[in-house]
Amino acid sequence: xxxxxxxxxxxxxxxxxxxxxxxxxxxxxxxxxxxxxxxxxxxxxxxxxxxxxxxxxxxxxxxxxxxxxxxxxxxxxxxxxxxxxxxxxxxxxxxxxxxxxxxxxxxxxxxxxxxxxxxxxxxxxxxxxxxxxxxxxxxxxxxxxxxxxxxxxxxxxxxxxxxxxxxxxxxxxxxxxxxxxxxxxxxxxxxxxxxxxxxxxxxxxxxxxxxxxxxxxxxxxxxxxxxxxxxx
Amino acid sequence: xxxxxxxxxxxxxxxxxxxxxxxxxxxxxxxxxxxxxxxxxxxxxxxxxxxxxxxxxxxxxxxxxxxxxxxxxxxxxxxxxxxxxxxxxxxxxxxxxxxxxxxxxxxxxxxxxxxxxxxxxxxxxxxxxxxxxxxxxxxxxxxxxxxxxxxxxxxxxxxxxxxxxxxxxxxxxxxxxxxxxxxxxxxxxxxxxxxxxxxxxxxxxxxxxxxxxxxxxxxxxxxxxxxxxxxxxxxxxxxxxxxxxxxxxxxxxxxxxxxxxxxxxxxxxxxxxxxxxxxxxxxxxxxxxxxxxxxxxxxxxxxxxxxxxxxxxxxxxxxxxxxxxxxxxxxxxxxxxxxxxxxxxxxxxxxxxxxxxxxxxxxxxxxxxxxxxxxxxxxxxxxxxxxxxxxxxxxxxxxxxxxxxxxxxxxxxxxxxxxxxxxxxxxxxxxxxxxxxxxxxxxxxxxxxxxxxxxxxxxxxxxxxxxxxxxxxxxxxxxxxxxxxxxxxxxxxxxxxxxxxxxxxxxxxxxxxxxxxxxxxxxxxxxxxxxxxxxxxxxxxxxxxxxxxxxxxxxxxxxxxxxx
Numbered sequence: 001x002x003x004x005x006x007x008x009x010x011x012x013x014x015x016x017x018x019x020x021x022x023x024x025x026x027x028x029x030x031x032x033x034x035x036x037x038x039x040x041x042x043x044x045x046x047x048x049x050x051x052x053x054x055x056x057x058x059x060x061x062x063x064x065x066x067x068x069x070x071x072x073x074x075x076x077x078x079x080x081x082x083x084x085x086x087x088x089x090x091x092x093x094x095x096x097x098x099x100x101x102x103x104x105x106x107x108x109x110x111x112x113x114x115x116x117x118x119x120x121x122x123x124x125x126x127x128x129x130x131x132x133x134x135x136x137x138x139x140x141x142x143x144x145x146x147x148x149x150x151x152x153x154x155x156x157x158x159x160x161x162x163x164x165x166x167x168x169x170x171x172x173x174x175x176x177x178x179x180x181x182x183x184x185x186x187x188x189x190x191x192x193x194x195x196x197x198x199x200x201x202x203x204x205x206x207x208x209x210x211x212x213x214x215x216x217x218x219x220x221x222x223x224x225x226x227x228x229x230x231x232x
Numbered sequence: 233x234x235x236x237x238x239x240x241x242x243x244x245x246x247x248x249x250x251x252x253x254x255x256x257x258x259x260x261x262x263x264x265x266x267x268x269x270x271x272x273x274x275x276x277x278x279x280x281x282x283x284x285x286x287x288x289x290x291x292x293x294x295x296x297x298x299x300x301x302x303x304x305x306x307x308x309x310x311x312x313x314x315x316x317x318x319x320x321x322x323x324x325x326x327x328x329x330x331x332x333x334x335x336x337x338x339x340x341x342x343x344x345x346x347x348x349x350x351x352x353x354x355x356x357x358x359x360x361x362x363x364x365x366x367x368x369x370x371x372x373x374x375x376x377x378x379x380x381x382x383x384x385x386x387x388x389x390x391x392x393x394x395x396x397x398x399x400x401x402x403x404x405x406x407x408x409x410x411x412x413x414x415x416x417x418x419x420x421x422x423x424x425x426x427x428x429x430x431x432x433x434x435x436x437x438x439x440x441x442x443x444x445x446x447x448x449x450x451x452x453x454x455x456x457x458x459x460x461x462x463x464x465x466x467x468x469x470x471x472x473x474x475x476x477x478x479x480x481x482x483x484x485x486x487x488x489x490x491x492x493x494x495x496x497x498x499x500x501x502x503x504x505x506x507x508x509x510x511x512x513x514x515x516x517x518x519x520x521x522x523x524x525x526x527x528x529x530x531x532x533x534x535x536x537x538x539x540x541x542x543x544x545x546x547x548x549x550x551x552x553x554x555x556x557x558x559x560x561x562x563x564x565x566x567x568x569x570x571x572x573x574x575x576x577x578x579x580x581x582x583x584x585x586x587x588x589x590x591x592x593x594x595x596x597x598x599x600x601x602x603x604x605x606x607x608x609x610x611x612x613x614x615x616x617x618x619x620x621x622x623x624x625x626x627x628x629x630x631x632x633x634x635x636x637x638x639x640x641x642x643x644x645x646x647x648x649x650x651x652x653x654x655x656x657x658x659x660x661x662x663x664x665x666x667x668x669x670x671x672x673x674x675x676x677x678x679x680x681x682x683x684x685x686x687x688x689x690x691x692x693x694x695x696x697x698x699x700x701x702x703x704x705x706x707x708x709x710x711x712x713x714x715x716x717x718x719x720x721x722x723x724x725x726x727x728x729x730x731x732x733x734x735x736x737x738x739x740x741x742x743x744x745x746x747x748x749x750x751x752x753x754x755x756x757x758x759x760x761x762x763x764x765x766x767x768x769x770x771x772x773x774x775x776x777x778x779x780x781x782x783x784x785x786x787x788x789x790x791x792x793x794x795x796x
Contacts, residue, residue: 037593190693
């Protein structure tokens with residue numbers, strides 16, 4: 001999985017740190033275990049050595065483990081803070097989002113994501129955003145808890161009813177990124193997927209404009225049919 | 233008359249109202265003896281392990297190939313909900329508590345428990361919970377997942393009775409665990425043999441005390457949450473409902489406090505048992521005894537305080553996330569010290585490679601893999617990547633299969649002679665162990681890859697082709713079957729050895745704690761005489777004293793006969 005946003009870059013680095021730290025622990029513990037089991041198998045007449053029960057040994061082991069935990073904590077703190085930073089919109093990004101991020105509302109509902117753009121256009125399932133532009137998603141939910149997760153673009157966050165959560169990303173490349181809701185939400189949870197299409201700022205502008213007029217046209221048509229009495 | 237024996241000796245004392253012997257199963261079912269209660273609890277827990285396996289295998293079959301239609305989404309979700317409740321509430325916790333309840337009183341030289349009726353009620357509340365959970369099949373089992381997060385578990389989203397059955401079942405079981413814990417706490421405080429100071433308590437008895445206090449802390453939290461959920465669902469409550477003053481995150485906090493504490497309880501119990509087994513089979517005392525006991529207590533406190541580790545993607549302040557990270561990463565120290573001392577005990581010992589040690593070593597290995605991976609989930613930014621992926625499934629299963637299954641089986645093989653008077657077959661145990669080890673690796677290592685590399689989500693009834701996780705899932709399904717076969721072999725071994733195992737003496741392994749002073753299985757009153765405890769290794773003292781008394785005076789005492 002390749003990161004495509006400054007935040008996920010940091011997460012990716014932290015993933016490698018965590019992977020190395022976990023591997024060190026696993027290899028050290030299991031290595032010592034296998035060594036002990038192979039080397040100290042009891043044979044006829046062999047006597048166990050006296051237990052070395054020194055307070056010093058315990059303190060040393062405790063100190064080493066504390067140092068390990070402390071280093072991990074500091075590294076994790078640094079990269080988490082870096083991942084939380086809101087990046088600025090780049091030079092090829094959407095001009096309107098230069099000073100502050102492009103705000104889009106993402107609403108989780110069983111079992112579909114709805115996206116509301118600043119110009120009152122909306123879309124279901126597919127989110128269209130401009131490339132190289134800082135996008136802030138406001139995550140809300142209308143029913144149960146959902147988790148918005150497009151791992152290449154951002155860390156996952158929960159959409160909890162009654163609360164607003166935030167996801168910030170800046171996609172660095174035009175393309176399509178897949179995501180899936182990551183909190184069990186009932187019957188069709190597995191099918192609750194989403195897709196982020198990263199396009200040029202011009203294409204984004206065209207998309208939201210057209211989406212808005214299409215929605216308006218569809219609405220007018222339905223209202224017209226109702227007025228004509230063709231829809232009961 | 234010579235040569236003719238009377239069939240029955242004539243009664244010498246006629247006692248009025250002496251209870252007539254009832255069938256054996258009634259004796260056990262109505263017994264408040266801690267050994268009968270503990271035995272039923274252990275047996276029931278192993279039975280529910282089998283049911284949990286069936287549910288796990290059904291889910292893994294569904295997830296063997298992409299976009300499978302073997303199970304409907306609803307059936308899958310029911311299996312998921314049942315599996316979670318069965319594995320945690322009906323298998324792992326009662327197995328730990330059952331072992332504690334049987335053995336801790338013996339280890340401290342008590343003739344029974346302080347509040348036997350409480351423990352008995354505890355057992356039957358747990359059984360009642362199990363009956364309620366599975367009677368859900370008569371109508372509809374819960375579809376709300378392993379942890380039924382509100383508002384999904386609210387009436388508006390799951391209007392059938394499944395969640396109510398889940399809540400009633402886990403509530404009954406949790407209440408039972410709390411009652412057993414009260415009895416254990418009281419017993420360990422009040423019923424210790426003369427000289428059995430806290431500092432001389434076996435590590436497993438310490439683990440019993442720590443886990444009981446932990447259950448007293450977390451059990452009521454879960455009971456409160458369950459009560460609130462039932463009020464929400466049945467009496468128009470608004471505890472977890474958004475928009476009327478309720479808070480959906482409240483359920484998450486309360487339930488995760490319980491589940492995180494239970495996770496720690498299971499690991500503390502397993503490590504406590506392993507800390508009994510390793511010294512016996514290494515033929516030397518535990519290294520850093522005080523450190524191990526202190527670390528187990530620290531795990532209970534720090535580990536439970538890390539509950540927000542499960543909520544790092546929720547809308548809560550970053551400060552609380554760092555608090556959870558501090559607590560989770562701080563756990564590296566006590567867990568590390570326990571594992572360090574267990575392995576340090578082996579190094580320099582003379583290891584007898586019997587089944588209990590084999591399973592104990594497997595448990596240490598699996599727990600280390602699980603906890604090291606879990607560590608990554610507590611690093612805040614990493615949780616934003618790994619949370620609710622199959623990486624979490626794998627980490628949790630490595631830790632809990634390591635603790636409850638490998639650790640539980642180590643304890644089972646070790647104490648089986650005490651419980652039944654017979655030993656479990658060694659060959660079958662070895663085959664079972666290696667099958668389980670292979671199965672665990674095959675079942676869960678691919679899930680690590682699918683979760684970290686491709687972000688496959690947990691709890692989903694299907695995954696899609698073209699997402700790069702098809703091979704991982706197929707291997708995982710095969711591994712789950714291998715693991716289940718291995719577990720089944722041990723369950724079969726335990727059943728068959730009940731009548732067919734080699735007879736065991738009272739001190740089968742040469743252990744140092746007092747349960748080996750009682751007969752196998754122990755008499756209802758546990759001990760004919762209570763020993764005067766002078767050290768943390770009372771059974772060794774007894775052996776030495778017997779050897780000293782029975783030694784021929786002309787023979788020079790060798791080193792095993794000198795009393796420390």
